[in-house]
Amino acid sequence: MNGLLYLEDGSIYEGKGFGKSGTSVGELVFNTSITGYQEILTDPSYAGQVITMTYPLIGNYGVNSFEDESYKIHAKGLIVKSISNNPSNYLSENTVDEMLRKMNVVGVYDLDTRSITKKVRSKGAMKCVISTKELNKKQLSEYLNEAELGENFMEEVSTKQPIHIAGKGAKVAVIDFGVKSNIIENLKHRECDITILPYNTPYEEIVKLNPQGILLSNGPGDPKAVKEGINLIKDVINKYPVFGICLGHQMLALAVGGDTYKMKYGHRGGNHGVYDIEKDRAYITSQNHGYAVDTESVKEKMIITHINLNDNTVEGMRHKELPVFSVQFHPEGAPGPQDSAYLFDKFIESMNE
Structure with a gap:
């Protein structure tokens, strides 16, 4: 198959197609990870986006049935320089091409991903x-102009019904804005009794569960679009210990009266340096977000605990009075591989106290 990429600035990149035969419209973003393409593709936070992988060779170790971060690919498409159809790994069960075909996702390879990434860095994430x-070009332009890119993908990615995972430890309610499976695995590893709840669960239903703590998950889109979630957080932070990750971090900022803003091209990759101010220690973290918390807007209620070493954006904060804290990065993302897993232990401690 032939393949092509058309950007809203009129640029056209021609290559070859793989995965599903078809056409998709989304927000073009890039990820700098060298490995982890299966986890990236199945991360619900990529809903509505077309992912460009900056690392040139994708698919060389294949994909398997047990490393997905959710039940399907939520991204609109995948762009790579070179795709491997002959993976070499003892865990490999399939190719990326077969994975995309199975999940109805369009892919294009043999493109100049370096040029595409430089364009996104200079002009920002674009349609x-x-x-x-x-x-x-006329047909492509019509596709682009007719498509509406939403910002509230929670209805698509969040669980529709509560899911209970029994455990003998702390009782945790996970508000699912698009939770990654490895977050749940980290709670299971700590023997938590977990209930995964839809993003629009009423506060009264949470009270009935009598949890010891609340985890606000990652997810896609604009945090300001999730009004139900923000209002829910306003209620739960006054009653329970709370831990927010990624979108959950941004929504916590909005719930305490702060503000968020859309970044030019976001942070997406497994190599982002973060400084933990309170521990006086730096970490390499996994990140995937296009919005950030405005630093000054949260300082009345929150203490900044982590900053990004590249651009000084807020990477973590804690409440001045309540057992409530959050991070922008993914402590379950394992680039360290377990350097920042202490945050889950901190959450467990806050519930036990």
């Missing part, structure tokens, strides 16, 4: 069309 069809 794009990814296609394996023979389309002219």
